[in-house]
Amino acid sequence: MTKLSVNINKIATLRNSRGGNMPDLLEAARNIERFGAQGITVHPRPDERHIRYADVRALKPILTTEFNIEGYPGERFIELVNEVKPAQVTLVPDGPDAITSNAGWDTVAHRDMLRDIVARFKENGIRVSIFVEADPRMVEAAVATGTDRVELYTEAYATGYKTDPERAIAPFAAAAETARECGLGVNAGHDLSLENLEYFAARIPGLLEVSIGHALISEALYLGLENTVRLYLQKLQNAAHGKR
Numbered sequence: 013m014t015k016l017s018v019n020i021n022k023i024a025t026l027r028n029s030r031g032g033n034m035p036d037l038l039e040a041a042r043n044i045e046r047f048g049a050q051g052i053t054v055h056p057r058p059d060e061r062h063i064r065y066a067d068v069r070a071l072k073p074i075l076t077t078e079f080n081i082e083g084y085p086g087e088r089f090i091e092l093v094n095e096v097k098p099a100q101v102t103l104v105p106d107g108p109d110a111i112t113s114n115a116g117w118d119t120v121a122h123r124d125m126l127r128d129i130v131a132r133f134k135e136n137g138i139r140v141s142i143f144v145e146a147d148p149r150m151v152e153a154a155v156a157t158g159t160d161r162v163e164l165y166t167e168a169y170a171t172g173y174k175t176d177p178e179r180a181i182a183p184f185a186a187a188a189e190t191a192r193e194c195g196l197g198v199n200a201g202h203d204l205s206l207e208n209l210e211y212f213a214a215r216i217p218g219l220l221e222v223s224i225g226h227a228l229i230s231e232a233l234y235l236g237l238e239n240t241v242r243l244y245l246q247k248l249q250n251a252a253h254g255k256r
């Protein structure tokens with residue numbers, strides 16, 4: 013079944029807005045695992061405006077599920093990931109001033125650079141995923157980088173789902189099929205929510221992991237964190253059992 017990795021960036025954003033340690037990021041991560049999530053995702057950015065490099069180091073020894081670190085692979089990020097050795101690193105082509113991730117990699121243009129970087133992570137036993145748009149050409153070209161998985165960038169799906177779900181899912185189903193044919197695992201994330209997750213997961217066979225942060229943490233304000241994590245897990249279970 014598809015694993016739920018909860019992105020805790022937004023918890024760090026709230027903490028940082030006042031200084032101090034409220035809410036406590038480590039306690040939240042432990043609770044999210046206790047509520048049943050199968051992974052924790054963080055996306056440290058160069059300005060450390062939400063997740064700090066120190067948070068990444070502090071999280072590693074306390075986590076019991078899969079730790080996924082996402083980010084642009086600058087030298088400082090590569091060194092951090094290779095020191096912490098998470099289960100997975102997800103490479104994202106964000107510029108340093110990006111408000112949030114807004115594009116997938118051009119795996120054709122950046123093939124050689126990505127291949128070198130992927131090798132540096134794999135030497136350390138870290139699984140690698142590359143963030144790409146739902147474009148079979150970008151998925152196919154990712155194979156030459158040596159990556160294990162691709163993460164499909166789902167913002168376009170989330171936007172399109174509101175008006176025409178069938179049309180919105182089509183390119184993602186095609187990209188996932190290409191990945192399967194190429195022997196790449198498939199993750200997905202960005203703007204997935206309680207509203208759109210089940211439809212997505214039910215139609216992307218072999219979907220290994222979704223990483224979800226913004227909507228999940230926002231919904232937790234209304235529904236509570238435990239209840240919200242469990243509701244997401246239920247959506248994934250429904251999708252696996254073909255309930256739509």
Ligand SMILES: CC(=O)[C@@H](O)[C@H](O)COP(=O)(O)O
Nearest residue numbers: 021055082104112113201202
């Ligand atoms: C790659 C991706 O889609 C997420 O990591 C997203 O960028 C979360 O980052 P923010 O929490 O900074 O929006």
Ligand SMILES: NCC(=O)COP(=O)(O)O
Nearest residue numbers: 019201202203223225226
């Ligand atoms: N990889 C996507 C992620 O970690 C969370 O994205 P979002 O749910 O905050 O949009």
